[in-house]
Amino acid sequence: MMGFLASFEALRHDKRAAIAAIAATVAMGIVLAVFPFIVGSALGNSWLRIVDFAMLYIMLALGLNIVVGFAGLLDMGYIAFYAVGAYLYALLASPHFGLHLPVWLIIPAGAVLAGIFGALLGAPTLRLRGDYLAIVTLGFGEIVRIFLNNLNAPVNITNGPQGISGIDPIHLGGITLAKPISVLGFTIPSLHAYYYLFLVLALGIVFVTIRLENSRIGRAWVAIREDEIAAKSCGINTRNIKLLAFTMGASFGGVAGGLFAGFQGFVSPESFNLMESVMVLCMVVLGGMGNIPGVILGGILLTVLPEVFRHGAGPVQMALFGKILLDPEALRMLLFGLALVVVMLYRPAGLWPSTTRRREFKGESTDVLKEGE
């Protein structure tokens, strides 16, 4: 994935590098294509599921990156948009209401609805300063979750804390991804099929994000992040441009949410608690805010690491002490928390900061402007 990105960047800048880039892209494509088979056979299906989830989290992280990384708006309730997408899918394609609309209709509808929610949240709150915006968005996220939890009475809309189950799996053109698919005598198991679908969509989102970043709109976002007053004075309608960031980010979340519902077959409010928002935010910040490859790295790491801890925490204790001394679930989150703190202490700009931030280390700096002013 990284290689693909690098090659993509190169493609834009230098024609001589183009051939090398194409070669790298092809190589990367092959690796990405066979990747699920490697993971599936080496580590088993549970890990392949994790890889599929990593794809969803990458989409989420890229969406939030537009808001936090580019525009500098600290959104701590981002998971609400994921929830909107997921619940929309669940309501429109499950026995709950007896509706079974097609995927190609629901996913875009989820993107649009989440985008509308983003605009609704953004419109009244965008003039708030950083920390306040964080708390308001956090409150918004919780409000959405509380409503999902309680809208089962007097009219049962969300089925409350039990959530909605039996959601239709994703099917494309009459082929369901829930069962193995035969193509030219070749069988693609369900998890693999989901992998390819998610991969394509994640790449699509990567593509859109890169295009946006290097555009008039993207520059306006970063300008607002860097100095809002100066941005206004340059003629940027900061309110509209911020609203656009919120809407775009939210719609990515809506897409990921719809995919999640179809993949999982079950949604409940618990999947959309504040910890999830925090997790996605950590992916963005830890990976390297504003830098697309960094954010992708963050998404992968923070999906995979807790799972590694989960799978490791029990067996390692057994090996060391002959019994389980500490609750593996608590231990894995503990390690996760530690990892967050340690990474931030040693790499405050994230693991893979953007090139502009990296240029700082090239020396010759006569910093007249202070950061964050």
Next chain:
Amino acid sequence: MDIFIQQIINGLVLGSIYALVALGYTMVYGIMGLINFAHGEVVMIGAMVALMVIKLLVNSGLPVFIIILIALAAAVAVCMAVGYSIERIAYRPLRRAPKLAPLITAIGVSIILQNLAMLVWGRNYHAFPPILPTSEHDIFGATITSLQVAIVLIAALMMTGLIILIHRTRLGRAMRATSENPPIAQLMGVNINQIISFTFVIGSALAAVAGLMVSANYSIAHYYMGFMLGLKAFTAAVLGGIGNIAGAVLGGILLGLIESLGAGYIGDLTGGFLGSHYQDIFAFFVLIGVLIFRPSGLIGEKVSERA
């Protein structure tokens, strides 16, 4: 009518606790401009430690008052140490870092504390031993327990103490100077690091007391209790005007009242459509409303954008 008064009383009790916790947020924010995301967990640690000590001593034959005092002392000591360490480890090295970095470490610390608590005390709810006197008093047809009276009184006492500390002592003056302008305060001979540490320690002590109060009031403690409580208390701080001590007190009490009245009447107000399980929603609606219509809080200073 008596239901109304009952809700007011409940609101005041709840509000006093929110206020104590809100003070911790507001002091840290006032001095460092940082939301100490882990503060709610400090409250939880306070509640857990106090509860463990009480459980340990409950059959020791000591008078109840002494048991509570020992528990409180232990909780305060542990929380002070935790608060001090949080600042030293997770915030101090990042004072010059990009703004989001300390927020992430704060979240990290929060996760660490929560899961440490889960490891130490398990996933279960811990019941508060029934050692407290349960005498009830009658006010205008509503009941208030001795415990509730004690909570409100102690909270008031501590807040008064804090306000005196901040406005009448040398240390308080140094704190105020630091919050106005750290570099200048430093030039004037204020040891900023010391002041910041001190702020965390004081805030954590208040949190410990609040922790004991919550667990006594609801007769329960749990490793996850700090999160929602912290969020509400932060809301209270914002409601009053973050960075403002009196504002935190006012915001805490108001939020307590809003929540308890709201939960009591939401069913009637919405024709039964929304029930009392929406209680938690009020805090957030209040928060969003305040921030939109009066971002500086009820008695916060108006901060105008400087060009």
Next chain:
Amino acid sequence: MSSVLLDARAIAKHFGGVKALHDVSLSINQGEIYGLIGPNGAGKTTFFNVLTGLYHPDGGELIFAGEKLPASAPHKVAKRGIARTFQNIRLFANMSAMENVMVGCHVRTHAGVFGAVVHDRRTTAEEVAIRRRAEELLHYVNIADRADDLARHLSYGDQRRLEIARALATDPKLLALDEPAAGMNGTETEALRELIEGIRKDGITVLLIEHDVKLVMGLCDRVAVLDYGEKICEDVPAVVQKDPKVIEAYLGGSLA
């Protein structure tokens, strides 16, 4: 033959009880360099902030190129053709010099999300034009060699120049410079002077707040003096210099 470009009528602004601007009226002609001077705290920057829509005036109105300027809408003011720099340089610190200027082009360009993602012909052409214009402007202010450096890594004088280039990128009719020579040495100030004169030659009217009296007097066609939020004098430099009220405002200071 001079027509009025900006007509400020009785602009008032107070903060609490302090009158930062008290019925300040002034008019700037097309094509001139107009100086705004006064002691510290006289209200010069406040006037700039009202003019560019950062502050809402408490009274009066601004007529720009024959039309009333919107209040409190900086982006609309920029669109109408007023660009500014800031006293304490406000660049996009973590963007390159090039990108800073490209942001300045925002207000005269149109590409939206669709264009950005799809790269239709119009957007591509526009992007090329933005890039070319930004390069031109960096050349114009003489910092083309620093195009790829982060704004925060430029020297102080270069940052001032970059800010001017960014302002010019908005294609202004009126360029408002807030103490552009502050902190510059003699050589840099001389270069700045040439730059401002060049800008005027290109047909852009310049409004200049400046402490460097020599620069102001040598450069400006007309000068207004503010003191305690009131305009106490407005005339050609030679006259202003001898005005007793002005001399008193500066406590017989450096004006001579």
